[in-house]
Amino acid sequence: MFAYSFYVPAVVLATFVNSCFHADDMAALLVLAGKYADIETGAHILSAALLLSAVLVNVWVYVAIRKIKPSNFDWWVSAFFLAFILFCIVVSVTGSIVTGKPVTELFFGMCCASLGAVGAAWGLDYKEICVVVNIYVQSGICLLSALWLSRVLVLLYIRKKCFSRFLLMAAGICIGVAYLLGFIWACRHYAMPLADAYNLCVHELIMLTKEYGTTYYNVNYAIFIILFLILTIGNIAIAETFRKRCVANRRGKNAIS
Numbered sequence: 001m002f003a004y005s006f007y008v009p010a011v012v013l014a015t016f017v018n019s020c021f022h023a024d025d026m027a028a029l030l031v032l033a034g035k036y037a038d039i040e041t042g043a044h045i046l047s048a049a050l051l052l053s054a055v056l057v058n059v060w061v062y063v064a065i066r067k068i069k070p071s072n073f074d075w076w077v078s079a080f081f082l083a084f085i086l087f088c089i090v091v092s093v094t095g096s097i098v099t100g101k102p103v104t105e106l107f108f109g110m111c112c113a114s115l116g117a118v119g120a121a122w123g124l125d126y127k128e129i130c131v132v133v134n135i136y137v138q139s140g141i142c143l144l145s146a147l148w149l150s151r152v153l154v155l156l157y158i159r160k161k162c163f164s165r166f167l168l169m170a171a172g173i174c175i176g177v178a179y180l181l182g183f184i185w186a187c188r189h190y191a192m193p194l195a196d197a198y199n200l201c202v203h204e205l206i207m208l209t210k211e212y213g214t215t216y217y218n219v220n221y222a223i224f225i226i227l228f229l230i231l232t233i234g235n236i237a238i239a240e241t242f243r244k245r246c247v248a249n250r251r252g253k254n255a256i257s
Contacts, residue, residue, distance in 0.1 A: 085225065088114070108217045127198035135190055135201065138228050143183045145235035150176030152239040156246055168242070175235075 092107035099106075112126070119129025153172030157165040190197040208219050 081229070084114075104215075104217050104221075108220065124194075128194040131190065131194045131197045131201065134224050135186060135197065138224065139183050139186050142228065142231045142235075143179045145232045145239075146179035147176050149235045149239040152243050156242055159246065 088107055088110045089103075091110055092103050095101065095106045095110075096103045115129055115133060116126045118133075119126060122129065124132065150172040153165075153168045157169035190200065192200070205216060205219050205223075209216050212219070
């Protein structure tokens, strides 16, 4: 217990210091933060984002080591992501009240600053961390959630072979294959240096903004937050519903026998 208690603050400090020493684009990050406030406040926003992001990640790692059961790991990943979004919303609303700037801009700035801070800790610039997280990590998580759903439905059919479960298994396999093809497409579509992949992604987002007559912020929110959460949590929720129903049916039969 003592080792874990020491680990968390130590890694928080190491992440913060590492960010400062490896942030070759620290000036760019300051400008990014300064877009949503004056440049002096921007430095404080960036520093707070660095520290708070490190705290969130490392507290979650501590809880994961101590409390999370392997069977519930997917729910904890989703809960962490939702908690981070809630944290950004609270900070954005508070900042809007203090500065008078729109909540949507402050929320976007908070997400960008936090993402840039994590990238700095890993030795990546802002463009590189955006591609890694928003394209590869998020699409990979969506794929894993779909494959989990496919696995559950296949096991459901194996335990009891009937036509209805066969249809569910077929649907689950189709979902898994569709997500796999989508992931492969994304990897091939952005198979280029990370900076070029970022520029291509931004260009495509701007095109979507013009096509749907909305803002750049809203397009980002719709794809990287709302759609991501719907796909990931939806797959996990459906898989867990079928899995728990199957377990309950087995227990009921064992009780009768």
